[in-house]
Amino acid sequence: MRLAELGEFGFIEKIARLVGAPQAPVVVGIGDDAAVLKLTGDGYLLLTTDVLVEDVHFRRQWLSPEQIGTRAAGMALSDIAAMGGRPIAAFVSVGLPPTLEVEPAEELMAGLSRTATQYGAVLAGGDTTASSQGIFVDVVILGTTHQPWLRNGAQPGDILMVTGSLGEAGAALALLQAGQVTDASALPEALAKRFANPTPRLAVAEALAARNMVKAAIDISDGLVQDAGHLSQRSGVSITIESARVPISPICRQTAQQLAQDPVQWALTSGEEYELLLAISPEMAEQASQVVTANGEIALTEIGYVTEGERVVVLDESGKPMDVTLGGWDHFGQDPLCGGES
């Protein structure tokens, strides 16, 4: 069997079995947004690594070198937000074609360093190497937390909430793939921001972590339904998503109309959105929502609930279960960036 048939998640499961249960000082190993270690002193150490590969995760025509760096940092920082953590340092391994000009290579590193520093993670090391083909960037973020948010803490009765709005990454990708715009900078502002410079929800994480309000969390990098599936599987619960409640921005709806696409489908399945999906006790939901709103420009919206079972159900606007064609991200299988080729 080839990796393309097994798929990314199947392969990760094989690795997890091979490695076995975590041993001290590792508390949580493979299978969450970041690893959790318990060293001496207070709290926990978090570590996440995130790879971006040219023509798998990005195209050089669509993103400037600086945007590649910015995006790579943002996606890795988002994993620390998903653990309720605070970033403290960044490291980057880059593979670059030796024929690449020095200037774009520096711009990539500058975008990465600036974004990481902006969120408190100063660039502290890494590795540089020639790549025989395209660019790849592997970002490591080290973080800390007093109490990590895991994927396995959701319980029946919990409310499912999401930060910000969903579907903009899908809208941006659709415009680029349709050739309606030539690169990220030509996208409508909100879509350009989401695609090239996504905001890791670290401020939200900090505000909610301080109040101990979150029972389980994941960031939406594979697509809402797929990431809800990860929560469901790890927590051993069923999750119901009420699609009509999923927040979708005006520009996302407008883009969908322009391309005759369904914005709800984007919101349910598009990856790389980098919002947080949270399981919260119902009695905490309103307070959590207020904390997030008070904290900045985005909202925290209730979009579903947790029940007994082990599956994800998506309800349409009339409350009937609907079929969702899982796009999402499987890096060995389908590849949404390259239009399904593998």
Place this chain on the structure above:
Amino acid sequence: MRLAELGEFGFIEKIARLVGAPQAPVVVGIGDDAAVLKLTGDGYLLLTTDVLVEDVHFRRQWLSPEQIGTRAAGMALSDIAAMGGRPIAAFVSVGLPPTLEVEPAEELMAGLSRTATQYGAVLAGGDTTASSQGIFVDVVILGTTHQPWLRNGAQPGDILMVTGSLGEAGAALALLQAGQVTDASALPEALAKRFANPTPRLAVAEALAARNMVKAAIDISDGLVQDAGHLSQRSGVSITIESARVPISPICRQTAQQLAQDPVQWALTSGEEYELLLAISPEMAEQASQVVTANGEIALTEIGYVTEGERVVVLDESGKPMDVTLGGWDHFGQDPLCGGES
């Protein structure tokens, strides 16, 4: 200017300038074998990342998938040894062609996990992705130490010492490049071990660190003279290497004779040897040597000394300065694996 002209070290310098001085909790950032962080609690946290790229650092004809994993883990662990540290956890980001069979992919991960675990670093996370071309492996090792060995601690009057022997990695590569053997497993045993499964000198590091005997250290990954150059530059001292004292194993000499090559040249310049180069006070030298010998099968040998200045001098057997053609590793410039192409 292209990266190939600037070279790996020129590019790293540019990144270091861009990032600026380390800020808490980072104590040592870009430019040593690993980054050093001071968190709460005793001691320091170490973090290193090391990338292996197919056809830059290895060829799939020469190494089995398991050996690729083993070698990747060994080279990253060696950086922790070079800091006088103890590994506590490993993380790996891999890029794999989707057309690759699952079995070799698993073998690669198994080799990596087994090697890391053997030295105390359980595999705790990472990322997996499709690669549009060959395999790449980025290994992150987290370690701890009570007092990090830095590159900048060498002082005039210090003795320069090296663990084990040098040149075997050069001998292995020469046999493979000459087509004398078809893959690493067909190499003489000691060369196969060095090439496919190098021993990170963690036991030596632990023994010497406990006795506070080392003033500066680096592992030999770029080549002895080049790595001595890194020590020299960071410490602001001159280093003299007495080439006749550099330990060379019988199998290395025998291979050199077979290929009509100079084993001293290999010992001085070949990368990926993964021995430790240490600056030690002269009054400590004998005791350090005894500690290492008592600890295992390898020796610690005096090969030179530190003086005022800022350069590296290599003396031939008659004590005259000699010219050394710097092979070594510059991952953007020359590429010893691919015979100098870039």
